[in-house]
Amino acid sequence: MKKLFALLLAAVMLMSVTTVFAEDDVITLKVAHIGPTTGAAALYGLATLHGAEIAVEEINAAGGKYRIELINEDDEHNVEKVINAYNAALDAGAQMILGTTTSKPCEAAGAQGYVDRVFFLTPSASSPAVTEDKDNVFQICFSDPNQGLASAQYIAGHSLGTKIAVIYNNADVYSTGIRDTFVAEAAKLGLEIVSETTFTDETTDFTVQVADAQNKGAEIVFLPMYYTPASLILKTAADKEYHPVFFGVDGMDGILSVEGFDTSLAEGVMLLTPFVATAQDDLTVSFVAKYQAAYNEIPIQFAADAYDGIYILIAAAEKAGITADMSAEEACELMIAAMLELQVSGLTGTMTWDETGAVSKTPMAATIVNGEYVFE
């Protein structure tokens, strides 16, 4: 009886949805999500997949002109397997790709897509090589070096201080890339870099770097690095009773989940991030609630990027006039042209794009308060 009722209800819902647009007018886009849903980077691939699924559900339930059929292919964060995943997606009829989630595979698949003329919108692949020399690939997240630019703008824009120390990993292209754009932009904005010191992957002792920043009176210490060395720097500074504002980038995300980490060390640390699950705006609250109900976990930044990705694809498809019978190749040029004229507001900010495929949006920074990220 219950089953019958549910079936009936579903039928009624389906009818009510389809009546908004006549059957002929509804266009179903085939979008492929490619990301590592298994393997070591599965955390990220599952986040982008789940974020995208929430958006697809919303769009299909809303009954607009476009519906989405989401195809998922697993690339295992592997540069060879991603090509198989990409081919499988095209074989399944994908017209455009939401992905790939991680940088290295995205470089490979994006390059193949450039030859085949397939449109890529990556939620989270942030290396500059992802978009370099490929007009078909667009990013939702900041590219790595642009995080340096955005950080300098945020620090200057919010008057956090003018004397800045930079500690960076000179053996790591992520760290040096961000440092280079940060230093260049800081000079333009009248921020003074009083101390600049380096380290490498093997460094465990940061006493010299921290002491240099402290002795030169830096009010802000910029940390373009991953959270492992950052946690050592925070500890060293605490030992020296040095309490500047520490400002990190997306690599800092995760510092609070290091097992055994004394989160009081990170109190007041700021980091550049477009999404915080505890933010109180309606869009975030609703997204987090749906995500938790569906997957029983708090969404990370990657999920928010992919959620926005689906809405960006819909907006671009509408502008470009994509139809259900277009091939990926036909859709590609139209989508590229549409992206350049597009402005989309989503969970991660209001975004526009240029020919390089890089996104511009207002930089946002979260502060760690009582062991949680909050937007000021």
Add this chain to the structure above:
Amino acid sequence: MIFLDNLINGLSLGSIYAIIALGYTMVYGIAKMLNFAHGDVIMVGAYIAFCALQYWGFPPVLAIVAAMAVCTALGVTIEGLAYRPLRQAASLAVLITAIGMSYLLQNTALMIWGANPKSFPRTFINGTTLRIGQLSVSSATIITILANIVIMIALTLFTAKTKMGKAMRCVSEDRGAAELMGINVNRTISVTFAIGSALAAIAGVLLCSSYPILQPTTGSMPGIKAFTAAVFGGIGSIPGAMLGGVLLGVIEIFGKAYISTELGDAIVFAVLIVVLLVKPSGLLGKQIREKV
């Protein structure tokens, strides 16, 4: 003031190198082999202490004892299983085995504890900051330097006064003759590994108290630096390892502070090359003439 701050930091870092270097130098002096797995025993010791503190709720002192016990057992087992059967083999075979053992330990740790870094908890060792005049010094720094001094004195007394210590010096000087005199060479070498590994556990706890990030590769770089320190001081010599370790730490910190942070490690190894060119046996190493 800055000079004094750097000096203290250098002494602290150097003391950790020195304690690790003792393990290398004792094993080399007695078993005539380079135990490249030593750095990874440090990592295991640190993980055991981490588990004891974080999961099992041990008090810090007991956690250190647990780490020492596990490392001692590990060191003796490694020696018995991997090195003893190769006692008569070419030294190259033993060296390769040691490198293999190092990777085995790292990958086993990766399997058990995962790749995600863990943060070493706060204990009495690194819990407080002391103010000396205008200097802020972590208690870990002071305790590390003190521990180094205590260990040096204890080891010197041990090798000079006890029966086992004397046996070690005999085996070190001439293994064949020692055996003829009724000294149990295998047992002596096992004890050496036991002491070296127990010291590695202490070094692991001190290392992670000062620099509280713990990963399966935590032991490798300090291991290599400590090996350098042992060679620098004269491998096989206990005071040499101490001197080499402390000097290496001070040179590293001063190099970074006054020359360039980018060249910190390059300076350390450049100093090693210069020392070995001038005095090939290291600072306190014995010059041994080999008859041809």
